Each structure stands twice: as C-alpha cells, then as structure tokens.
Amino acid sequence: MYSDHKRIRRASLLGQVLTTAGVVDVEVVSETYTSSDRDAEEMGRMLLHGGFLADADLRAALEAVKEVESGNLTPDQAAYALKFAYDNCLPFAAALESTIMQAISVVNPNLLGELFLAANLVSEFQLAVAMDQARDCGLTLGRVLLLTQIITVPILEAAVELLRAVRDQQLLLHSAANALRLVAFEKLTLPEALRSVGMENQEEETRPKLGALLTGAGLIADFDAINAAEVGLENCKPIGQVFHESGLVTALVLRAALKLQQMIESALVTIQQAFELLRQVHNLQLPLEDLMKELGQLKSKMLSLLMQSGAVSQEEVSKAAGFFTGEATDVLTALVESQTITPQLMRDTARCVSLLESGKLKWELATMAILHCRRTGAELQDALTRVQSESAQRLHLLGLSPAMVG
16 A cells, blocks of 8 residues: 555656656646546546556556656656557567667767756657657757757757867866756856856957858858757767768868958958858859959058058068968968057958948048057047047148038
C-alpha cells in the first residue's frame, strides 16, 4: 500500500510521461488526475474506459513510471521510451532494449545539445527527439530546434558564440551555460552575460566575421551563416570551408571575402565598401584584384589629401615606405602599421574623399578637418563641425558670408 505521498507522486509521474510522450492530451490527463483523487491505477482505468489508451499502452505507461521510481530512467527518458513503444507498437521492455533507446537512455548529445541542456533551454526528452530528427533528416541540431520552435535565432546565435569561446578555452562549458541562461531568461546581451560570469570584455574586433561579411553583402541568408557556424564547430572545420562545401559561395567569392576581412581590419576599406566589392565579385565573377584597381585610385586620392592637409609629411611617408612588411602592400597600409596614422584617421580620410567626390564637401574644409583629426584624435564629424564653425567666424570677421566666397 502506497503512502499518500508515494501514491500522489506515482499519479503525477504517470501524467507527466503520458503528456510528455504526446500519447494523451494535457487537458485529459489533468481532468483524470483530479477525478481519480490522484491515484495512478484509477487514472489508468479512467483513461482506458474513456478510449484514450489501449490496454497495452497503459501497461507500457505504468512500466515507464516504475522505471522512473526505481531510478533507472529520468521522466524525460521514460517518456521518450514510451513514445518509441507507442509509435512502433512495441512492449515497453522491447523499446528499452532497442539500439536507439540504448543510445538515448544515456543522452549523449553533441556539444551544442549539451550546452542547451545545461542551460535548461531543452529537456532531455526534447533533446533526444531533436537529435533523432536531425539524424533522420540530415539537418543540424540547431536547425531542428529552430524549426520546432524550441529555441529562437538569437539564442542559437548566442550559443554558437559561446561554444567558440569554449573551443578556444576562453570559457568553461558550465560558465557558457550560465551565460546562455542569462541571455535567454534575463534578456541580457551576450557581452553583459559574459561579464556576469566573470569573462571580461574582449577587445572590440575590427575584423568582421566571415558570415557577417557574406550576409551583409546579401550573398547568404543569416540562417545559413548560423547553420554553417554550427556545422563548423561540430566537425572542427573552418567556417569558410563549410560555406564552400555546402555550395553557399564559390571559391572566388570565398577568397575575396577572406582578403576583405584583412583589409577591413587594416582600415584599407570600410565595411560598406567591402560589401559592395563582394557583390561585384559575385555578380561579375571577377577576381577581387581586378576590382581593386579602382580602389587604388581611391588610395591615391586619400594619400594626396593626407599630405596636402599637412596631416602627413613627406618625411613620414618616406619612413613608412621603409616599413613595408607582411600585409603592408602600399604606403597607406604602411602608415597605419608604423603607427604614423591611426586606422580611424584612415577611415575618416576615405570618408572625406567620398564627400569630396559627391560634392558635399569643399577641399579647403576637407584638408582642415583631416589635419584637425590628426592633431586632436577627434572623429571626422566633430572635426567638420569645428572647422566649419571656425571658418564661419573668420568670414564673419571679414564681413563676408559663405555664399559670397562659395
């Protein structure tokens, strides 16, 4: 005779495995749980007489409950075994002995699944079913969890980033799970969550991720970038190799993207310029080097602006020319590598040239602004505001207006 506590516990377990396995609707189980005065045997009889369960299914469910009570299975594992028995018309014992159930009973998920499980974002049952579906359909675990709406795209993105940190030995899996919980349940950003688990902010990356570069150029979908990142982590492959092998990008585009990553980091091109160059490589099927000839003209104009503004002297250019090493394949790169100018000044100079070419900025103001940026470290917009104000004051003192000298 069960004590009241054991009796109620058993009825609760019966309801849990039946609903988790999807064998009986939650509303039906809830009603019979109450009507049976929380007695498992009475619940079973009511479900049997109501036509919600066949006799064999009831026996299987009660056996599942016994396995949980004995500590051999967790409720989720028991529910999965019950579902397997139900779907395949097998006795519960036969379901447990099957190859699939032997693998699932110990739940040996891949690292992504382990992270979601540790973060309490999936149950053992959900993970086991999702892994089963992933194997059957040839999909990644992340994609299955997205398609079944168990997780969202932002959660998967955060999980992939955290797994990169785990792979690179910057974070333990336990800490990664804690961070993911904060992102999912406390709605923290990933950097905030990482700070909360004791991982200091890494230096802001100036090199964009390959997936972000390709999605920004409109060459692949965000979803494909996340999926490729997951595949790369699972199979220890560079993400670029995954993009190419899956047919998402050609070798020509991949080479261009990898080169543009380096160029953005060195401030030779802006992110928007890189997007446009990638689109042209893709659309015209031309090597990046051919398209860069036009960029060479831009660099020439940038160097001219730097020198004529006085931001860079001829002597500094000569010294930088002797600094050519590694990635320094032109004078502007050498100026940055020798720390004569900053990457920010390089970007501001490129922006100035763009404004000059579009007719939105006059040469005099451009040279004054770039010189101000070099001397003070100010950003271009602040420098332009400053020099425009000073220019207006000088004209006012001379009794002139901008229109009279424009």
